[in-house]
Amino acid sequence: MPAIGFEHHDHAHCVRSTLSKAEAHCADTGLRLTPVRRRALEILLAEHRALGAYDLLEVLASEGLGTQPPVAYRALDFLVKAGFAHKIEALNAYIACAHLGADHTPAFLICRGCNSVAETDTSPAQGRLGDAARAAGFVIERTVVEAEGLCPDCQKDAA
Amino acid sequence: MPAIGFEHHDHAHCVRSTLSKAEAHCADTGLRLTPVRRRALEILLAEHRALGAYDLLEVLASEGLGTQPPVAYRALDFLVKAGFAHKIEALNAYIACAHLGADHTPAFLICRGCNSVAETDTSPAQGRLGDAARAAGFVIERTVVEAEGLCPDCQKDAA
DNA sequence: TAGGGCTTGATATGTTATAACATCCAGCTT
DNA sequence: AAGCTGGATGTTATAACATATCAAGCCCTA
Numbered sequence: 001m002p003a004i005g006f007e008h009h010d011h012a013h014c015v016r017s018t019l020s021k022a023e024a025h026c027a028d029t030g031l032r033l034t035p036v037r038r039r040a041l042e043i044l045l046a047e048h049r050a051l052g053a054y055d056l057l058e059v060l061a062s063e064g065l066g067t068q069p070p071v072a073y074r075a076l077d078f079l080v081k082a083g084f085a086h087k088i089e090a091l092n093a094y095i096a097c098a099h100l101g102a103d104h105t106p107a108f109l110i111c112r113g114c115n116s117v118a119e120t121d122t123s124p125a126q127g128r129l130g131d132a133a134r135a136a137g138f139v140i141e142r143t144v145v146e147a148e149g150l151c152p153d154c155q156k157d158a159a
Numbered sequence: 160m161p162a163i164g165f166e167h168h169d170h171a172h173c174v175r176s177t178l179s180k181a182e183a184h185c186a187d188t189g190l191r192l193t194p195v196r197r198r199a200l201e202i203l204l205a206e207h208r209a210l211g212a213y214d215l216l217e218v219l220a221s222e223g224l225g226t227q228p229p230v231a232y233r234a235l236d237f238l239v240k241a242g243f244a245h246k247i248e249a250l251n252a253y254i255a256c257a258h259l260g261a262d263h264t265p266a267f268l269i270c271r272g273c274n275s276v277a278e279t280d281t282s283p284a285q286g287r288l289g290d291a292a293r294a295a296g297f298v299i300e301r302t303v304v305e306a307e308g309l310c311p312d313c314q315k316d317a318a
Numbered sequence: 319t320a321g322g323g324c325t326t327g328a329t330a331t332g333t334t335a336t337a338a339c340a341t342c343c344a345g346c347t348t
Numbered sequence: 349a350a351g352c353t354g355g356a357t358g359t360t361a362t363a364a365c366a367t368a369t370c371a372a373g374c375c376c377t378a
Binding site for chain 2: 090142
């Protein structure tokens with residue numbers, strides 16, 4: 001599973017295809033992809049960048065889809081629980097899932113230059129973290145793996 | 160490097176020894192471990208648990224060491240920059256470093272039952288995350304690795 | 319068509335974090 | 349000793365992130 005986010009790609013296609021997968025998943029499982037939720041996912045998908053809840057709210061508000069914080073947080077909760085989006089803990093911000101449908105443990109590469117975020121995959125339970133957890137008798141339920149640094153473009157700019 | 164936090168240990172000794180190391184490090188490098196900073200570190204060291212900035216502020220305030228948020232955030236900034244404490248991103252909270260002096264990339268096991276936190280060590284740049292970063296041409300400067308789950312004691316309680 | 323459960327609307331508030339500017343103080347300089 | 353300098357602290361205000369609560373609407377289905 002490659003990192004998705006920095007390389008150039010057919011973005012329109014990746015947006016459409018993710019939306020289709022989300023719709024199909026909801027149809028299968030009975031989840032309700034309501035107008036606000038669907039639009040929130042579209043907004044996140046529009047960029048490979050993490051958006052704050054209030055950034056999202058601003059866009060929703062400009063479209064008449066709600067003006068108060070709970071609107072954004074409810075939509076984000078839904079998307080995160082459904083696996084359509086992830087929260088980036090280091091930024092207190094949210095990003096659309098780039099590997100929708102794949103069973104994965106997400107990990108993120110966060111560029112401090114341009115704020116773009118690439119999603120990749122990891123298996124922390126199989127590495128040193130998992131070893132430490134087993135040694136301590138700790139049962140892992142969820143992992144947060146995020147790396148901050150510079151993407152290729154921003155390295156060029158810095159040089 | 161073992162995980163430190165869940166197992167029973169001589170806590171008074173681990174507090175004293177960490178404070179000594181911090182003092183020695185400041186003496187060596189010219190950093191100033193002022194009364195507020197030193198007391199903040201002591202407060203964090205008092206438990207293997209992450210404290211919010213406002214929790215810390217409450218204690219400092221009760222001792223006449225300052226009443227406004229910047230007091231706590233400045234002390235925490237100093238401790239984090241000096242490597243004496245770490246921020247737990249998943250909790251927006253702070254914990255004293257359990258491996259002071261060792262060159263390490265911290266990783267945390269966070270118990271959702273009792274809020275205790277164990278610090279261990281990881282090498283994300285050598286695992287799958289590092290592979291993905293190299294493949295994407297991304298340069299990692301800092302990593303956040305946190306696992307949420309249940310510690311041994313809380314597993315017993317749940318059963 | 320009535321009831322239950324999920325969704326949305328609306329108000330208020332709680333929690334985490336920083337900006338901005340004034341003041342103080344220790345150490346150095348002349 | 350007077351003055352400068354840089355880090356540390358005091359103080360006020362506000363920005364940014366997140367949730368509790370209760371009322372109202374919608375949709376399914378029995």
